[in-house]
Amino acid sequence: MERATLRDVARLAGVSVATASKALNGQPQVRASTRARVEQAASQLNFSPNTLARGLITQRTGTVGLLTSDLEGRFSIPILMGAEDAFGTDRTSVFLCDARGDTIRERHHLSALLSRRVDGLIVVGARPDSRPSLGRDLPVPVIYAYAPSDDPRDLSLVSDNEGGGRLAVDHLIRCGRRRIAHITGDASYGAAQDRARGAQQRLAEEGLEPAGGEVWFGMWSESWGRGATRMLLERCPDVDAVFAGSDEIARGVLDVLHEQRRDVPGDVALVGYDNWNILVANARPPLTTVDMNLEQLGRVAAQRLFAAIGGTLGSGIEKFPGKLITRESTAPLR
Amino acid sequence: MERATLRDVARLAGVSVATASKALNGQPQVRASTRARVEQAASQLNFSPNTLARGLITQRTGTVGLLTSDLEGRFSIPILMGAEDAFGTDRTSVFLCDARGDTIRERHHLSALLSRRVDGLIVVGARPDSRPSLGRDLPVPVIYAYAPSDDPRDLSLVSDNEGGGRLAVDHLIRCGRRRIAHITGDASYGAAQDRARGAQQRLAEEGLEPAGGEVWFGMWSESWGRGATRMLLERCPDVDAVFAGSDEIARGVLDVLHEQRRDVPGDVALVGYDNWNILVANARPPLTTVDMNLEQLGRVAAQRLFAAIGGTLGSGIEKFPGKLITRESTAPLR
DNA sequence: TTGTAGGCGTTATCAA
DNA sequence: TTGATAACGCCTACAA
Secondary structure, three states: OOOOHHHHHHHHHOOOOOHHHHHOOOOOOHHHHHHHHHHHHHHHOOOOHHHHHHHHHHOOOOOOEEEEEOOOOOHHHHHHHHHHHHHHOOEEEEEEEEEOOOOHHHHHHHHHHOOEEEEOOOOOOOOOOOOOOOOOOOOEEEEOOOOOOOOOOOOEEOOHHHHHHHHHHHHHHOOOOOOOEEEEOOOOOOOHHHHHHHHHHHHHHHHOOOOOOEEEEOOOOHHHHHHHHHHHHHHHHOOEEEOOOOOHHHHHHHHHHHOOOOOOOOOOOOEOOOOOOOHHOOOOOOOEEEEHHHHHHHHHHHHHHHHHOOOOOOOEEEOOOOOOEEOOOOOOOO | OOOOOOHEEEEEEEEHHHHHHHHOOOOOOOOOOHHHHHHHHHHHHHOOOOHHHHHHHHHHOOOOEEEEEOOOOOHHHHHHHHHHHHHOOOEEEEEEEEEOHHHHHHHHHHHHHHHHHEEEEEEEOOOOOEEEOOOOOOOOOOOEEEOEEOOOOOEEEEEEEHHHHHHHHHHHHHHHOOOEEEEEOOOOOOHHHHHHHHHHHHHHHHOOOOOOOOOOOOOOOOOHHHHHHHHHHHHOOOOOOEEEEOHHHHHHHHHHHHHHHOOOOOOOOEEEEEEEEHHHOOOOOOOOOEEEOOOHHHHHHHHHHHHHOOOOOEEEEEEEEEEEEEEOOOOOOO
């Protein structure tokens, strides 16, 4: 298919390029009948405006880059969706580039994006801890999502992990549980620390300690969930709830609870973290879990970016609350 | 940061814009010392060429669109990676757009991509069955990956499901298994049919039938894997191997095998499909599975696209073999 | 209400 | 080896 230009449209409609441009862009100073003729010509020629040419003039491409390092797309896909929703079916498109956690690849994608004149950038880190800033001397606004920038002058939007931990434990307490354990991932992750802190604070408010006496830090894997649960059941056989630091861990916990013939949620209630559908929906029973609300993060990132393109960007770290998704792995104590 | 243009670079280097352009683009007809001066000026000004302007002239943007409908990114991310690898660190970037299985959104993204003048398009469907063609009158080459186009004049690259089924069963036979069941997903999926056909052909070559007498079609879920396995064990208690149509199903199968105290792989060997890391690596034992080799699909798609931009594109459906990833859920019979 | 003309930042074609 | 100059396709004063 050959590409029609505005000139072709104008010629077919019998007007000048300028008039055609105005007609197509909804400028008021053009007669209705003229506009109709131009639109008719445009659709007849299957005209699609060349945004390169337009961008050259307006200094805007209507394009935002989403630079991610999250290999599986687990976190970046929801953020992408949220951002797309916020930009709406408008002129702005979001393009995703995957740096695969590789700094060199990241610089490369960054310069590719910049030379393509994106209007802004959303950076999604690989893990919820702070990541190196892209620098302050970029020609477009940048927002860090999920993983905050290590430079406080940048604007970062992150999930409130402390609040998430609190949410999970609060729910278990409302279910009448008192002997609540927390099995979580790598202690070197800030997110693990934050979730644990929130959990412990809520426990303390009830005058409780974590079951087993301490938080079980380990790894973000099913197999750690299994191992920790075995130890837990030995040390503290009367545990009546487990808050797992991730859905993967929760699946491991669940596995061993079944193996040891504990009923879930009858004997032990279980809460996960992430709301990773494949893990959570298919578990038996389906898992109650904390959703980080990443779509919202993406939506807000888009809004902030949009505002920043005209004006200025804030700075600092903004935290967004998660939400508890209740499924069958938790229930009031009989 | 203000943006430097080629004019700024040229002025600083004391040459004309034309010369600066040639120097920066590696054209031979420019003196070495001049080139050095220009390059020095460019880096001093942090110059990044405006690809919009360049694209306007060259009619090439060095950009390829990856239009996906695969919500979770499970299939499109590996394809994206393969494509990026093939294009290398060259001028070409791949941008991913998610249509979320919505036709309207797909048309919208398509026109956004086209008006941004991508050089080509890779379309990744939501499921491995054929999908509607984007049409023949597009101004850029299009390649369908994973899910073929329903128009045979388009070029589609897909995974060889029949071969994959054969691969799985062949491995089980080599492990000395003879009573091999096949539990798989929705019978309305061509992929389910193809995998089953390959499996049955390989069984027939040994004079075998599927354990349980037939292929167990159902749903692509863990819970179907569990249900089918219960029925299977009842109808055919001496089964010594299961080939599952997906890793999700395999996890369900595994669950019930544990529940019924069957040793894996001692009593029953198990093969999954997809090599979805989160499911496969954390299973206990880790699952042998068929990998569809989607990175390769993405690589080849990129190469074909690259070739097509200069010349012409083929048509029809090209099938790519999968590969068996051996883990601990299969072993020779004792 | 419509048209003319200039320019956005490059590259390509000549001529110098 | 270098430099004017004309595009590329569109938008936007400004003039008609």
